Amino acid sequence: SQKIEQNSEALNIQEGKTATLTCNYTNYSPAYLQWYRQDPGRGPVFLLLIRENEKEKRKERLKVTFDTTLKQSLFHITASQPADSATYLCALDHPNDYKLSFGAGTTVTVRA
Amino acid sequence: KAGVTQTPRYLIKTRGQQVTLSCSPISGHRSVSWYQQTPGQGLQFLFEYFSETQRNKGNFPGRFSGRQFSNSRSEMNVSTLELGDSALYLCASSFAGEDETQYFGPGTRLLVL
Numbered sequence: 001s002q003k004i005e006q007n008s009e010a011l012n013i014q015e016g017k018t019a020t021l022t023c024n025y026t027n028y029s030p031a032y033l034q035w036y037r038q039d040p041g042r043g044p045v046f047l048l049l050i051r052e053n054e055k056e057k058r059k060e061r062l063k064v065t066f067d068t069t070l071k072q073s074l075f076h077i078t079a080s081q082p083a084d085s086a087t088y089l090c091a092l093d094h095p096n097d098y099k100l101s102f103g104a105g106t107t108v109t110v111r112a
Numbered sequence: 113k114a115g116v117t118q119t120p121r122y123l124i125k126t127r128g129q130q131v132t133l134s135c136s137p138i139s140g141h142r143s144v145s146w147y148q149q150t151p152g153q154g155l156q157f158l159f160e161y162f163s164e165t166q167r168n169k170g171n172f173p174g175r176f177s178g179r180q181f182s183n184s185r186s187e188m189n190v191s192t193l194e195l196g197d198s199a200l201y202l203c204a205s206s207f208a209g210e211d212e213t214q215y216f217g218p219g220t221r222l223l224v225l
Contacts, residue, residue, distance in 0.1 A: 043216030
């Protein structure tokens with residue numbers, strides 16, 4: 001069966017360090033993968049989309065990689081700040097199926 | 113542009129009742145998806161609508177239903193509520209629903225007693 005796993009439920013890091021989150025999937029062949037941020041009591045907010053033929057995507061302090069051979073995406077937050085504290089979700093599409101499947105999320109806490 | 117709006121934001125119901133939740137997508141967006149979020153199961157896909165047609169449905173019982181109107185607004189209905197239906201129900205919209213960013217609303221928090 002299809003499965004999406006995010007490396008850990010919680011990640012605590014010091015301000016200024018790089019947070020690295022992992023999203024692994026099995027029995028999927030997604031055309032693209034997305035990362036979202038969710039704050040408590042709010043809906044997820046889109047951060048980055050990376051397609052199957054792209055290796056890396058960047059947006060400001062965020063970087064995403066996508067390895068379809070390893071079936072893995074890495075999400076990096078560089079020079080982390082307390083404001084980056086949130087839950088980060090990876091989501092995979094189902095081509096031509098009009099739906100996204102989400103991982104359970106990783107909660108990042110950045111200590112000042 | 114105004115974002116996705118959902119009403120009501122909070123709802124308390126008792127077992128056996130039914131509930132209708134509403135979602136207004138971003139102007140110009142024609143695809144609306146619904147998700148259920150619980151601490152145990154995370155974000156689970158319920159269904160997706162485009163131009164008033166349901167294009168996909170998640171693995172939920174028939175008590176969960178939805179519809180979309182000609183102005184792209186969408187409603188979802190849950191009949192015969194169970195305690196396990198307590199969750200945050202999220203609506204997301206996109207222009208066409210394929211290969212696109214989903215813009216989520218704030219959600220409706222449903223508590224079933």
